[in-house]
Amino acid sequence: MLNNRIVKNGLNFEDIKDELLEIIEKLDELRKSGGIEEGIYRQRETTSKIRL
Amino acid sequence: MTLRGYTDVHKVDFAFVDGNIYIIAGEAKMIGSPPHRRGGKLYPERPISIDIDKRIKEVKYTPIDLKRKFNQNVGSWLEWIEKTYPKFYSAWLLRLGTRNRVAHLLDKLEGLCEYNNGVGVEIYHEVSGEYRWLDIERSKILSIDELIERSATLLKIILKISKLYYNYNIKNIKLSSRYNCKNIMLQIIKTLALHLYSPLRKSMFAMRRCPVCGKPMEGNLEMCPECYAERKDIFWLDDIIELVKCPRCGFFKIKGKWKEISFEDALVDAIYSSLRVLPEFEVEDVFVSPLTRGEVGRFVVKLEGLLDGKFVRAKKVVEVRVKREVCKRCSREAGGYYESIVQIRADDREISEEELEVVRNIIIRVLEREKENQKAFISKIVERKEGIDYYFGDRNIGRKISRLIAEELGGKIIESKKIHTRRDGQDVYRFTYAVRLPAYRKGDVVEENGRICIVTSQRLGKAVSLESGETINLRNPKLIARRGEVKESVVISCDEFVVEVLHPVTQEVVQAKKPKAELKPGDLVFVVEHDESIYVIPKELL
Numbered sequence A: 001m002l003n004n005r006i007v008k009n010g011l012n013f014e015d016i017k018d019e020l021l022e023i024i025e026k027l028d029e030l031r032k033s034g035g036i037e038e039g040i041y042r043q044r045e046t047t048s049k050i051r052l
Numbered sequence B: 001m002t003l004r005g006y007t008d009v010h011k012v013d014f015a016f017v018d019g020n021i022y023i024i025a026g027e028a029k030m031i032g033s034p035p036h037r038r039g040g041k042l043y044p045e046r047p048i049s050i051d052i053d054k055r056i057k058e059v060k061y062t063p064i065d066l067k068r069k070f071n072q073n074v075g076s077w078l079e080w081i082e083k084t085y086p087k088f089y090s091a092w093l094l095r096l097g098t099r100n101r102v103a104h105l106l107d108k109l110e111g112l113c114e115y116n117n118g119v120g121v122e123i124y125h126e127v128s129g130e131y132r133w134l135d136i137e138r139s140k141i142l143s144i145d146e147l148i149e150r151s152a153t154l155l156k157i158i159l160k161i162s163k164l165y166y167n168y169n170i171k172n173i174k175l176s177s178r179y180n181c182k183n184i185m186l187q188i189i190k191t192l193a194l195h196l197y198s199p200l201r202k203s204m205f206a207m208r209r210c211p212v213c214g215k216p217m218e219g220n221l222e223m224c225p226e227c228y229a230e231r232k233d234i235f236w237l238d239d240i241i242e243l244v245k246c247p248r249c250g251f252f253k254i255k256g257k258w259k260e261i262s263f264e265d266a267l268v269d270a271i272y273s274s275l276r277v278l279p280e281f282e283v284e285d286v287f288v289s290p291l292t293r294g295e296v297g298r299f300v301v302k303l304e305g306l307l308d309g310k311f312v313r314a315k316k317v318v319e320v321r322v323k324r325e326v327c328k329r330c331s332r333e334a335g336g337y338y339e340s341i342v343q344i345r346a347d348d349r350e351i352s353e354e355e356l357e358v359v360r361n362i363i364i365r366v367l368e369r370e371k372e373n374q375k376a377f378i379s380k381i382v383e384r385k386e387g388i389d390y391y392f393g394d395r396n397i398g399r400k401i402s403r404l405i406a407e408e409l410g411g412k413i414i415e416s417k418k419i420h421t422r423r424d425g426q427d428v429y430r431f432t433y434a435v436r437l438p439a440y441r442k443g444d445v446v447e448e449n450g451r452i453c454i455v456t457s458q459r460l461g462k463a464v465s466l467e468s469g470e471t472i473n474l475r476n477p478k479l480i481a482r483r484g485e486v487k488e489s490v491v492i493s494c495d496e497f498v499v500e501v502l503h504p505v506t507q508e509v510v511q512a513k514k515p516k517a518e519l520k521p522g523d524l525v526f527v528v529e530h531d532e533s534i535y536v537i538p539k540e541l542l
Helices: A002-009 A013-033 B048-070 B077-083 B102-112 B144-161 B184-206 B225-231 B263-274 B328-334 B353-369 B395-409
Strands: B002-004 B009-011 B014-018 B021-031 B036-038 B041-043 B087-096 B118-127 B130-133 B173-175 B240-245 B252-254 B257-259 B281-290 B297-307 B310-324 B340-346 B378-384 B387-392 B412-423 B426-437 B445-448 B451-457 B462-465 B471-473 B478-481 B487-494 B498-502 B509-513 B524-530 B533-538
Touching: A013 B036, A013 B118, A013 B130, A013 B144, B009 B048, B021 B048, B021 B144, B048 B077, B048 B087, B048 B102, B087 B102, B087 B144, B102 B118, B118 B144, B225 B297, B225 B310, B240 B263, B252 B263, B263 B281, B340 B353, B340 B395, B353 B387, B353 B395, B387 B395, B395 B412, B395 B426, B445 B524, B451 B471, B478 B524, B498 B524, B498 B533, B509 B533
Parallel strands: B021 B087, B087 B118, B240 B310, B340 B426
Antiparallel strands: B002 B009, B014 B021, B014 B173, B036 B041, B118 B130, B240 B252, B252 B257, B281 B297, B297 B310, B340 B387, B378 B387, B412 B426, B445 B451, B445 B478, B451 B462, B462 B471, B487 B498, B487 B524, B498 B509, B524 B533
8 A cells, every 4th residue: 555655656755754653653552452463554475575 | 585695695675686696685674662462461662772783783794794705805894895795775763762862772873884885764752652753863874765765876877887777677676575564664665665666667668779879679689680780690600611522423411411412402501500590580581692603612691580570681701611522322332332133034035125124214213212322323233144133232222123123024033142241240141132034025925724825914924815815824834936936927718716827938828726806808917836736816916
């Protein structure tokens, strides 16, 4: 999702910095409560490789 | 991605590799985590200070070992780090814990700049339950954007100045590691890197131009097909083409075999054997033309065809030499070599000139057909009083010819062999095929089982009985008169059983048995005298 937008819109790290921090924050919240399920932020193993 | 260093194997997060040369390598590190739960167990906050020293040591050692693989002469340390490949970059995303001191961390990371070609750092911390970025003001430390831009620029420069720019496939930019929640930073960095490299990919495919003439081009060649054909060899041919020719028979040696072909065909064959063509070049035509007169000298070989879809021409001048070497056949023939003898004999008579003509034609026909056979030759012909002997270089030729003669002229073949020598422990024989032509010929009058007959086919051994008119197979015929000995006569009178004719010598009227034929007075017939009896042969039978 974010990856796609970076490539599609030509974003730099500076452009996604705040969004990235929000993601990390959410992830940390989820980690505090137990774990992160595959889906929103965690890709499945089979699709985890970057296709070039 | 795994890279082999001077002493160890290293797993790095991203790298650009050209064959065995590592151009770029790098690591992304994310350190520090808040209190979290895993497997039902609660873990306290993990500050950066616990892990950072180990991680820094890794990122210090890996580039040194990788660089040492390509350059062991360190000399000036900073210069060695700066100039030696692979260029190594590390990106850091740090979660500042409650007990961490920023200045202390940045000092450590600044120290890393003496080991890496670029260190990019981003730090965030928690303020009132919210995450915020920290501003970093250190001259040696880069932002993540600067770090990626630096590595991508380097890659662009490298690819542009080298041939890789034209040949490289974006797939060679390999980014490793798998996406998971813990190293999301790494994923972001990879994606950013991919994004920065992607314009390069476009330029590689969409903007490829010929470096010589500047025309847009496609395909895998270094230049456009026209420039390539002008400047490079699109086909290879030996400078000297050597043909081998037998001075005796004029045959050419082609791929180890002697063949009766023209000089032009032999030359084209030799050129095709020596010709090697670029895989992208589809040859449509090959032209060979002499620059000098005669068979020896310089020849131009021109090729036309499609190179990467474009019509191109290319030529090369070659020197043609003709080496003289006596072929096996001529060498054997001259040495009187033979494997078989065909003896032509006739029973109780001489062989006629017509029969000899038939034999000669058969021999010529067979030898013509067996032209490529190196043993198909006659080494000797011997005329004897009882017949004629032909000596052949090949055993099979002798057998074939004797069978054909027997089929054509009748008679039987008597085959015999005589040991000639021993070769490789095996007996080598010479074969003799004696063709015995029958005593009778077509038109001859013979007696078979007491019946007087006229031979109708020498080849098949058939005759017609004069009395009954039926065809009989000759088993053991006895010759009564040759075709030439039969005399002409005229029918005087004729009834159901007897015919009266004039005796050819005495001109007396003599009686004979009437043959199975319609006869009337005045008819021309042939007569033959045997055992004081006269036999009348109707004209149609001869």
